[in-house]
Amino acid sequence: MTLAGPTARRPRGALRRTVAVLIALAFLFPFYYVLVTSLNSASQSSTLADLLLPHWHWENYARAWAAAPWPRLFLNTVLIGACTVVLALATSLLAGFAFGVMRFRGRGLLFALVMAVMMVPGTVLIIPDYIIATDIHWLDTYWIQIVPWGASVFGIFLVRQFFLGLPAELFDAAELDGAGRFRMLWSIGMPLVRPAMLIIALQVFLASWNSFLWPFIMTQDPNVQPVEVGLAAFAGADGTDYPGLAAAVVFTTAPVLAFFLVLQRHFVTGAMSTAGGVRG
Template identity: 35%
Template sequence: MSVLSTTARRAGRGRGRSRATTAGRFALLLVIAVIMAFPLFWMALTAVSPERDLAGPDLRFWPSSLELGNFSRAWNALPFSTWFVNSVAIAVVAVVLTVSINLVAGFVLAKMRFTGRNVVLLVIVSTLMIPVQVVMVPQFRIVAELGWVNSYWAVIIPRAAEAFGIFLARQFMLAIPDELIDAAKVDGAGTLRILRSVILPLCKPLIAVLVIFTFMYRWNEFAWPLIVLKDQDLYTLPIGLTFLQGQYTTDYSGLMAMALVSALPMLVVFLVFQRYLVQGIATTGLK
């Protein structure tokens, strides 16, 4: 009986420590989540705050009243509807084009055998060390020679192939067994059929990760669209938000209202694909 009681006490202490560890981890994650969500919460509060609460010397944490009219006032003051459509068009086309190129390039580097494959991969990955600002001037000259300045294509094409996306796709596809490809070849499938029918159905987590990262980058891109887009009707939302910042005064409530509207598409995309996000990142380095 004493042995059984001792074992039971040890098991009870083990379960108690396990519950305490789980509770501690949950509390830590909760604190981190609150810290990371606070800027969004503060932005939402500022977006519905009256201008008088933001103009005085004393900063108020909670608004004295809710001013939902800040959204319509800022939206109608400038052509935000046009800029929103521009951002959606550029982001959607860029996501489709970039993700397609990344998947094809990743498949070639992961599953096709050819001389110099590792050298090509090394060159692609090494471009990650080059700052974006370094290539802006030659990139602009190429775009100007092609006659794409002040067009959507000037924003979309230069960043259509992402080195990080290609590397991510290659690493993910390395974990796919070669036996599946060999079996498809025995059945008479060609390269494109293998990619479409065998590889891509297994790459849903990878596609979700690429879509989220690409959309987030394209939606928030500021410097390059500002350089190549000259017509105000072609501006994107990040550029349009700067018009709410004056030289002497800034419409903080309107600025935060439009910033909140600008963040909503990214939130929607994340919620749609988040179920695959962790799985896609976790399985990228399996092999």
């Protein structure tokens, strides 16, 4: 029996690096294509060079910025995303603690019903949701963009798995010391599930930032609409202004990319801790 030496491992390492580079290029190409499109004119799309090489039409960005009230749309998006994250974290923490730590009759059935929500396609609920929003006068408001997404089924599941992976003796000892449920949740549970909370916050915020269909249907007033709805300004009866749309996509996506790059280390650390919690 022979052991593979450094020479034998070298080709495998080169193959892994090559595959990693190819996967990275596959993910980066759509961003590059959008950037190139934002710097070309509408007529420059006939050859491969026109599709892959920019022609530096910076006026597309000026035209795109003038097409919609972007400062207001950005403010709306940040407000909606922040409020949605706070609600989702609160509901995920409370429900995850109840399903993972507390013992009550029907807990398994109730949790199964919560998980069943993930099986229902969101599009089939748009019409009844629109009727409900009309009846309670929530159309064209922040409420209709925040409250329906203030609970994350994935977040509840993730926090529950974290609590199931914790030693039960922690909560038993706290209960013997006279701590109530909320004290156990605040002092013991919440610090231990912080990695899961970070993952939930990032996922909910990105989902809120990228939401288009729901606010497009539920709102008509630009004073409450998010940035994704503003992108619809480039589609009209005469066709779609693709360079202007691409320019708008660039400056509406840039804040999210910067946000992710700044927090990527925390994101990776939280994801690894979350994986451990789910295995538990």
